[in-house]
Amino acid sequence: MAEILEKRPLTPITRLYRVDAPLVAKSAQPGQFVIVRVRDGGERIPLTIADYDRDAGTLTIVVQEVGTTTRYLGQLDVGDDILDLVGPLGMPLEIPVKGHIVGIGGGFGAAALLCLMRELRQRGDTTTIINGAREKDLLILNDELAGVCDNLELCTDDGSAGFHGLVTERLAQLIDGDGPGRPDMVIAIGPMLMIRAVTETTRGKDIPTLVSLDPLMIDGTGMCGGCRVTVDNEVKFACVDGPFFDAHQVDFEEAVRRNKMYVRQEGESKNRTACRKLVVGQD
Amino acid sequence: MPVKRVQKTPMPERDAVLRSHDFKEVNEGYGIAHAQFEAERCLRCQDPICIDGCPVRVPIPEFIHQVAKGDMRAAAEILRRSNPLPAVCGRVCPQEVQCEEQCSIGIRFKPVAIGYLERFVADWEMEQPAVEIRANLHQDQKVAIVGSGPAGLVCAGELARLGYPVTIFEALHAPGGVLRYGIPEFRLPKNVLDWEIEQLKKLGVEIQCNVIIGKTITMDELMGEMGFSAVFIGTGAGLPSFLGIPGENLNGVYSANEFLTRVNLMHANDFPNADTPVMVGRRVAVIGAGNTAMDTVRTALRVGAEHGMIVYRRSDQEMTARVEEHHHAIEEGVEFHWLTNPVEVLGDEDGWVTGLRCVRMELGAPDDSGRARPVPIEGSEFVIPVDNVVLSIGNKPNPLLLQTTKGLASNKWGCLVVHDGTSETSRDHVFAGGDAVTGAATVILAAGAGKTAATEIHEDLRANS
Numbered sequence: 001m002a003e004i005l006e007k008r009p010l011t012p013i014t015r016l017y018r019v020d021a022p023l024v025a026k027s028a029q030p031g032q033f034v035i036v037r038v039r040d041g042g043e044r045i046p047l048t049i050a051d052y053d054r055d056a057g058t059l060t061i062v063v064q065e066v067g068t069t070t071r072y073l074g075q076l077d078v079g080d081d082i083l084d085l086v087g088p089l090g091m092p093l094e095i096p097v098k099g100h101i102v103g104i105g106g107g108f109g110a111a112a113l114l115c116l117m118r119e120l121r122q123r124g125d126t127t128t129i130i131n132g133a134r135e136k137d138l139l140i141l142n143d144e145l146a147g148v149c150d151n152l153e154l155c156t157d158d159g160s161a162g163f164h165g166l167v168t169e170r171l172a173q174l175i176d177g178d179g180p181g182r183p184d185m186v187i188a189i190g191p192m193l194m195i196r197a198v199t200e201t202t203r204g205k206d207i208p209t210l211v212s213l214d215p216l217m218i219d220g221t222g223m224c225g226g227c228r229v230t231v232d233n234e235v236k237f238a239c240v241d242g243p244f245f246d247a248h249q250v251d252f253e254e255a256v257r258r259n260k261m262y263v264r265q266e267g268e269s270k271n272r273t274a275c276r277k278l279v280v281g282q283d
Numbered sequence: 284m285p286v287k288r289v290q291k292t293p294m295p296e297r298d299a300v301l302r303s304h305d306f307k308e309v310n311e312g313y314g315i316a317h318a319q320f321e322a323e324r325c326l327r328c329q330d331p332i333c334i335d336g337c338p339v340r341v342p343i344p345e346f347i348h349q350v351a352k353g354d355m356r357a358a359a360e361i362l363r364r365s366n367p368l369p370a371v372c373g374r375v376c377p378q379e380v381q382c383e384e385q386c387s388i389g390i391r392f393k394p395v396a397i398g399y400l401e402r403f404v405a406d407w408e409m410e411q412p413a414v415e416i417r418a419n420l421h422q423d424q425k426v427a428i429v430g431s432g433p434a435g436l437v438c439a440g441e442l443a444r445l446g447y448p449v450t451i452f453e454a455l456h457a458p459g460g461v462l463r464y465g466i467p468e469f470r471l472p473k474n475v476l477d478w479e480i481e482q483l484k485k486l487g488v489e490i491q492c493n494v495i496i497g498k499t500i501t502m503d504e505l506m507g508e509m510g511f512s513a514v515f516i517g518t519g520a521g522l523p524s525f526l527g528i529p530g531e532n533l534n535g536v537y538s539a540n541e542f543l544t545r546v547n548l549m550h551a552n553d554f555p556n557a558d559t560p561v562m563v564g565r566r567v568a569v570i571g572a573g574n575t576a577m578d579t580v581r582t583a584l585r586v587g588a589e590h591g592m593i594v595y596r597r598s599d600q601e602m603t604a605r606v607e608e609h610h611h612a613i614e615e616g617v618e619f620h621w622l623t624n625p626v627e628v629l630g631d632e633d634g635w636v637t638g639l640r641c642v643r644m645e646l647g648a649p650d651d652s653g654r655a656r657p658v659p660i661e662g663s664e665f666v667i668p669v670d671n672v673v674l675s676i677g678n679k680p681n682p683l684l685l686q687t688t689k690g691l692a693s694n695k696w697g698c699l700v701v702h703d704g705t706s707e708t709s710r711d712h713v714f715a716g717g718d719a720v721t722g723a724a725t726v727i728l729a730a731g732a733g734k735t736a737a738t739e740i741h742e743d744l745r746a747n748s
């Protein structure tokens with residue numbers, strides 16, 4: 001069980017939670033995730049660790065309320081417990097390249113760049129974050145992100161803040177030498193559409209690129225194989241070998257297809273949450 | 284006096300048509316009359332070789348004699364002394380290749396139904412008013428157990444009885460290992476498992492779920508700052524194998540572990556009341572013929588499949604499932620494709636499974652395992668139309684712990700290496716047993732290994748205190 005210590009809305013459907021999880025906070029590394037379950041009979045879903053504070057024993061996660069469990073989570077308040085929280089799962093990110101590292105976050109994905117970019121900056125890299133969203137009000141954590149990197153670039157589809165256009169359009173400009181300049185490495189976290197577009201933007205440009213994949217997961221320990229993805233023609237379990245993979249080797253078509261496996265059931269389940277309240281502390 | 288009767292007293296079981304649509308236990312269990320009637324068949328041999336067939340050497344004729352006499356309490360005590368999980372083992376042990384295979388009257392007649400009697404006694408015990416168990420954790424050295432499958436549960440129980448404060452760390456949100464997420468309710472009701480776990484808690488065993496050793500806490504932390512004097516590793520063999528044939532990642536292909544976990548651990552059979560779904564079409568092919576495969580195909584029928592099929596490259600002679608599960612599967616209408624080797628999973632343009640391309644096999648000379656090697660018959664390819672394919676071709680030990688733990692030796696299959704005939708790993712005060720050491724095996728072997736390890740840990744700690 002993990003108690004919620006802070007809950008803060010970032011957008012109408014995105015919330016930040018700081019939870020009490022000293023053991024996980026102690027061993028968490030950038031790039032890892034946790035799995036949570038919020039009610040008896042609930043599903044297990046992976047959530048990226050946005051940040052951690054080892055001394056305080058807390059974890060920060062940012063959650064977009066798009067499905068059953070994330071909506072239930074939204075019903076919990078400060079002082080409530082998340083029924084099950086296990087982690088840190090997945091491989092810590094290893095960044096072999098030194099130099100100018102560009103982290104790209106789309107939507108809630110930007111949150112996951114917090115601890116990562118802070119570490120990279122501490123290690124001496126030049127760090128740029130490109131934070132993108134549809135419009136100004138959907139850009140999250142601008143102040144926090146500005147504090148952990150050298151350059152924060154904002155992008156909105158409608159031009160209401162920062163660069164008017166997609167993160168990939170801004171990235172292309174950087175590659176051409178604009179602003180903070182050409183990246184030596186790119187790391188992208190966010191919706192599948194976005195990470196795929198980033199992958200195509202750096203392909204063939206000799207810029208190593210890592211993307212975080214988010215296949216469906218159950219256990220998160222390598223026990224079910226439900227999270228399998230194909231990378232470089234090899235089958236990998238994203239929960240054990242990932243979630244970050246060499247973008248240019250990922251079979252995106254398969255990953256997109258596998259993520260759609262349960263759309264119908266997910267819709268059915270989500271509709272139910274709308275009219276069902278989570279009973280807290282039930283087990 | 285023993286009574287000669289050719290047949291085993293039959294196990295009362297639920298109607299095949301009814302039961303194949305729900306998850307209630309198939310075998311209803313003996314009543315007292317059945318049990319005593321069957322117990323009378325035991326010859327009480329001078330040299331009871333049935334005991335040699337039992338991996339934990341339950342004094343079989345002794346407990347059966349008590350059943351015949353009607354002293355169930357005594358029977359239960361005898362049973363528990365050597366097998367700490369009798370209600371589980373009575374249901375899932377492959378008795379036909381263990382104790383019952385050795386049974387003397389089995390040479391001419393059907394062997395004594397040792398498994399059914401074991402289950403009867405254990406169930407009788409569960410139904411009695413709870414006896415008071417008082418925790419007496421007088422030792423000052425603490426022991427950590429990694430994994431809560433049968434190996435870990437038994438090791439914890441034995442150590443707690445010896446007075447050690449014991450903490451079990453389990454990666455999942457509920458304890459039990461395969462008994463929780465793998466073996467379905469219709470074969471092993473979860474209240475049996477819950478009862479066993481309750482007993483452990485009464486003994487003072489602490490269970491911490493949602494902790495992965497090697498991730499949440501490292502082995503060094505366990506034995507260092509957390510102050511555990513010894514560790515038992517019972518992490519099982521939970522990593523599913525895939526065939527590596529084309530189409531394995533199509534939508535609608537599962538590992539048996541995923542399929543069973545969705546239903547058993549996550550309750551997908553109760554979707555949308557429970558939040559995890561499972562996808563079953565009309566026709567489900569399960570590849571493999573072990574207990575896991577039988578559990579999977581019978582579960583598929585129970586969650587809505589109209590046709591459940593077993594596809595196996597060898598014949599029914601080489602099948603590794605318990606005989607009883609095979610019988611039950613036949614009764615429930617499972618279709619068997621023996622000597623059939625899948626070579627490709629076929630899909631439609633949207634990536635959904637539509638069929639399984641197979642080739643027919645014939646049996647050739649024996650292979651390394653001593654079983655006849657199946658060889659493909661040229662030109663015999665054909666397609667079975669299916670909506671789901673579930674792979675049940677074996678599991679390997681989970682690498683999570685090994686990834687982050689230094690000094691733990693493992694072999695090329697990823698199994699932990701222990702010193703000959705013991706449970707000692709290559710690290711001091713670290714012991715291991717169950718599937719993590721042997722590779723996927725049986726509940727009783729895991730339970731037995733947990734028990735042996737507890738004795739060794741006790742000796743190790745005494746030598747060091």
Ligand SMILES: Cc1cc2nc3c(=O)[nH]c(=O)nc-3n(C[C@H](O)[C@H](O)[C@H](O)COP(=O)(O)OP(=O)(O)OC[C@H]3O[C@@H](n4cnc5c(N)ncnc54)[C@H](O)[C@@H]3O)c2cc1C
Pocket residue numbers: 375376377429430431432433434435452453454455459460461462465466494495496497517518519520521543574575576578605681683684716717718719723724725726727729
């Ligand atoms: C579907 C199915 C049906 C079966 N049917 C039968 C049968 O009829 N008869 C029979 O005798 N055998 C059967 N078996 C085999 C039997 O279940 C296993 O041999 C037995 O459960 C092994 O026990 P174990 O304690 O070694 O490991 P497991 O039961 O696998 O338990 C290991 C536990 O450790 C946990 N774990 C793993 N790594 C870590 C870590 N790093 N930190 C914390 N926890 C961890 C896992 O989550 C798991 O809960 C079946 C197996 C399956 C899958």
Ligand code: FES
Pocket residue numbers: 216217218219220221222223224225226227228237238239240
């Ligand atoms: S989530 Fe089950 S193996 Fe990755």
